[in-house]
Amino acid sequence: MQNLSEKKLKMDDVRKLNIKAVIIGWLVDTVGTFIAGIFIGIIAGILFTAKGIPPERLEAELTGSKTFLNLLLFVGFSFTFIGAYTAAFIAKTDEIKHAFMVGILSLVTGLLFTAIASPAGPSPFLISLFVIPFAVLGGYLRKITKKRAEK
Numbered sequence: 166m167q168n169l170s171e172k173k174l175k176m177d178d179v180r181k182l183n184i185k186a187v188i189i190g191w192l193v194d195t196v197g198t199f200i201a202g203i204f205i206g207i208i209a210g211i212l213f214t215a216k217g218i219p220p221e222r223l224e225a226e227l228t229g230s231k232t233f234l235n236l237l238l239f240v241g242f243s244f245t246f247i248g249a250y251t252a253a254f255i256a257k258t259d260e261i262k263h264a265f266m267v268g269i270l271s272l273v274t275g276l277l278f279t280a281i282a283s284p285a286g287p288s289p290f291l292i293s294l295f296v297i298p299f300a301v302l303g304g305y306l307r308k309i310t311k312k313r314a315e316k
Contacts, residue, residue: 183256183263190252190267195274197244202237209233238291242299245271249303260311264304268297 206227213226227233249267253260275292 186255194248246303249300253307268300
């Protein structure tokens with residue numbers, strides 16, 4: 166059983182969480198991934214059409230293309246990194262904790278989008294495996310760049 170001082174410490178940790186920073190970081194990730202995905206989809210559609218693939222087959226070709234899906238995954242992970250860095254920057258303290266929270270929100274969002282998307286979407290295993298490390302890496306980068314700037 167925890168004593169009162171241990172419970173107070175845990176509540177202090179929760180209070181230190183800058184919810185605004187986490188939400189902004191998550192929005193950077195989600196909106197950035199969405200806009201980049203649309204842009205990449207348009208370019209891929211143009212390239213596939215230029216190869217002579219009829220418009221009615223574009224969706225099947227794109228969702229069947231491992232290269233296209235892997236590119237979208239990489240872009241998503243990159244925006245998770247950027248969003249987590251943004252959250253850590255705004256929070257100014259506990260950079261990795263804030264980045265981790267962005268990773269958790271991004272993981273949930275990614276899994277929800279994957280569940281809604283076609284069965285050819287990215288593997289939930291890949292999302293689960295990499296999204297949080299990319300987020301933590303963003304927070305870590307902010308932490309070390311902050312330390313260098315302070316010197």
